[in-house]
Amino acid sequence: MNVSYKLLNKYVELNNIDPYELGDILTNAGLEVESVRPLAQGSDLVIGYVEESYPHPNSDHLTVCITNVKSETLQICCGAPNVGQGQYVIVAKPGCKLDYAKVPVIKKVMLGGVESNGMICSLTEIGIPTKYQTKEQMDGIEVLEGDFQIGDEALTTLGYDDYILDLSLTPNRSDIYSIYALAIEVAGLLNTKLKDVNMSVVNDNKSKYKVNIEHKDCLSYGLFEFNDLVSQDSSFKTKNILFALGFKPRFNIVDDGNLAMVISGNPVHTFDADKLKSDTFSIRKGIEKDDFIALDDNKYHIMKDDLVIMNGDEIVAIAGVIGSKSSCIDENTKNIVVESAVFSHVSIRNTARRLDLFSEASTRYSKIVNKYTTEFPIALLEEYLGKKHDGSIEVNYENYQPLAVKVSHQKIEKVLGMKIAFEECVDILKRLSFKVEVLDNELIAYPPSYRKDIELDVDLIEEIIRVHGYNDLPSTLPLQEIIYNPLTDMQLLIKNTKNILSNSGLNEIITYQLSNKDKLDYFSTNKVYKELINPLNNERMLYRDNLLANMLETIDFNKSYQIKDQCLFEISNVFIDNEEKTYLSIGLMGNYINGNWHNQVLTSDFYVLKSIIFDYLAKLGFYYGRLLIEEVEIDHSFIHPTKSAYICMNKQRIGIFGAIHPRIASDYKLKNVYVAQIDLSYLAKQKGRVNKYEGISLIPNIYRDLSLVVPNDIKANTILKTVKQSNSKLINEINIFDIYHGNELEEDTYSMAISVEIGDGKKTLNEDEINDVVNNILKDLNKKLNITLRG
Amino acid sequence: MLENLKQELTDQINNANSLDELQQVKVKALGKKGSITLLTKNMKDKSIEEKKILGQAVHSLKEYIEIILKQKELFLIDMKIKDDIKKDKIDIFLPGVEFHQGSLHPLTITRNEIEEFFISLGFEVARGNEIESDEYNFEKMNIPKDHPARDMQDTFYFSEEELLRTHTSPMQARIMERNAPDKPIRVIVPGKTFRRDEDDLTHSHQFMQVEGLVIDKNISLADLKGTLELFARKMFGPNTQIRFRPSYFPFTEPSVEVDVTCHICKGKGCSVCKHTGWIEILGAGQVHPNVIKNCGYDPEVYQGFAFGMGIERIAMIKYGVDDVRLFYQNNLNFLKQFDKLK
């Protein structure tokens, strides 16, 4: 909200506190002032008089103006179409600074061979935004209406010496959408006096109109008649106040209505009395009309829940939002009926939001408007129009009972945790226009009617500390009994997972929970998502059920930055099988270890990913055996069916890992991307093994290398199992150190070289015992798996 | 004669330049046919008295030679090691193995730091769902259906009653209900939250929040100030000051915005703090009696404070990041810049 410093000063004594300092004081009291700026800018601007003007000899758009500025007479070449002899104008003399002009410092120049000593200013050049100007003002210089003293300082004389404070208000202080309410607040903060103002009118309830309130969402409705008005431009001063408040001046009736609204906080709506067909007004709901023509010339659809103002059987306004075209005032209006009413802010807000019509009035009505000052805007209107109203009627739906709020001195100090004198508490509330009764150590406060936010004792405490200031609030620490609440299993799992994986060379990413169907579908198992009813855009309308879509998107994004080697992970919630679960995703592309002069490159593949996952799970206490892997269905939708595996625990599939499906890889134009997704919610419920000390063998183990010829359909796990089972007591470890596929081998076979660690930990085995073990291995491999020793 | 032999052997030992040469001298002196060994063998035909005298002389010669042989040997071994070291020199400036450098996300690092501070003060850490009910997100937080504050935090809805939480407060309500009517509370709730905002430099439709809640019989606004003062010093340095400014939140009363002195200019004013010397970091206040009542405590007996901060905002201030969207783009060149232990 824009506030005019001068207008504020009209209602409260500001004690010469400048606008910038006032801005700081308001901000520190919880009324944030976003900026303070002068209404107009320019040094040494004076009022000049064009004594003579004639066309420039060498230019068809310039006019040479002989301009009197009292101290001298200046020859100025002016490009404005509306400049002419006999005008009072704003003159920038050479040396003058104008921040908003095309040339910020005015100099003596030659224009087309003619000397020009200064500039005649437009409103834009002194800093008034074009949105407040008429077309003529935008295209030309500002021609001053009236009589002026030539040579006077222009900004002060014309009332441009104002400052604009831009307030950003919190929703509880919507009462401040009124200059007068702000004045009361400022008086409390500065401890200064409000200036006298007439807030009421003589309301004799004599009117030719009748009012029927037919819905409780209209709390109060008043009509005030003003007859025999003359439509005209508003005065210079009124226009300048409107500029400062951010309104575009139109003509006196509209402008004065706007001022009355901004000062009182209550919007008024003005009907042209001569356009009304009936003497009866009714305020009601339940009407549907799809072609209501409003004063902005647009057609609106009125629904049954919208509160409307009826004149006879015609809708003349959507209450608090906009009036009808047929009843609105114009430049020829003479007689008006002014509505000053209180409506339910909820009802007005719903209608304004549905129609997307947030005007100055509907915005104020959508907040909680000061309920019992319907007369105040009319008193202001009388002041600005310069005449009393001619007839009035006001009807209330209910009667106002002022609220009494109690608080004890002890409660104030207990909530704040500091000592504060009871007298000061009482004084602060009185300064904010509360009526206060004191009983021993307790006070009863009656908030002013516009302070709808004051309901409880803590609301009073906030007023007290806000005005007292937070600077001497002490710093203490809460004293409480010790409460033991360790991290949960899930929290520990997340923490450990992040630490283990980041130490395994993976970079953590955090991506958006909301995505779109096309992307999620790639990696979704059942393609059923939680869908927003009010998404911001199509990109983000579904809460994801997997993390892989975003993982792939991130890999693709980084690839566009020429980053080839990527090792990523993310931990996040997903919504799947009707509940929120926590998943882990991993994505690898490019090299896991870069090759250089010293070592070979290790490119990320299925086996690198497998190691990362099983090393991670082992560190959590989950070992192979309890964890198993299982082949993936050949028709799997998102993972490469023959380069992937499920991770299983307790016969449950808790994750999947492998290369992404070639179809997706080709859609994304990505190669060799490996991903994993693991259900951490399941894992968090499992207990990892706690390792026990197993003793250290002092007897050296013996190693025997065997080169085997294996039929193609025999998988590594079967071989390892068979070897181990051939003598499970003496065989400790088996290491596969080579795999070879080659033409010289028998058809449908491959070669595998294993190294078997043999030993019983208690005594050194002799050669015969070792040979027995090896022979047994070979016998079993041959008998069970048709595996032979390579010749 | 023994003296001559001693001198001869001593010279030979001194002249030996390698372990091999020394070994040859050793064999020549002490080997089976070595000169000293032969001396003892040649004593057979001597008298007992002579044997005794000569024997002693040979023995001491042998001892002497053995000692200087050992000394020389140690010297030569040392020489050889020094020599080998010189020959075995590597270029220490060649790069090592390029392991992939893993990292935690800057928001995780910041969140960890915040969590560690509050855990050290005995706070519980709670985790809640992101999909929440209107009742817990709004109603219990003193934000009824038509409350103007609902405009402040435009909300993503799945249905009339189901939404993406706009703050982590719903979990606070659940903790209060768990502990009501008389158990004290000291908890923080970190997590992802959502507002229906277009993404730009300073807004993100998804962001992370940490909220804190302390409830007991005498928890005051001064306790809030003391707690946050310690927090600010932990996050932004030991000389950081904080200040309270009045504000408004439906769930607290009184409500305050909390500023910290700018850690860049130390309060003198710079572009980061918009020349005010202060940076806003969080909102806080005394829990509104309606919230306390809604969650099962008696507001006449129990009171306390609550605060909520955006992790992105803290991270942006700490690391000087000027665009919140960077946290969610996950450009690896960005993510790897935070991979440091403090």
Ligand SMILES: [Zn+2]
């Ligand atoms: Zn600064």
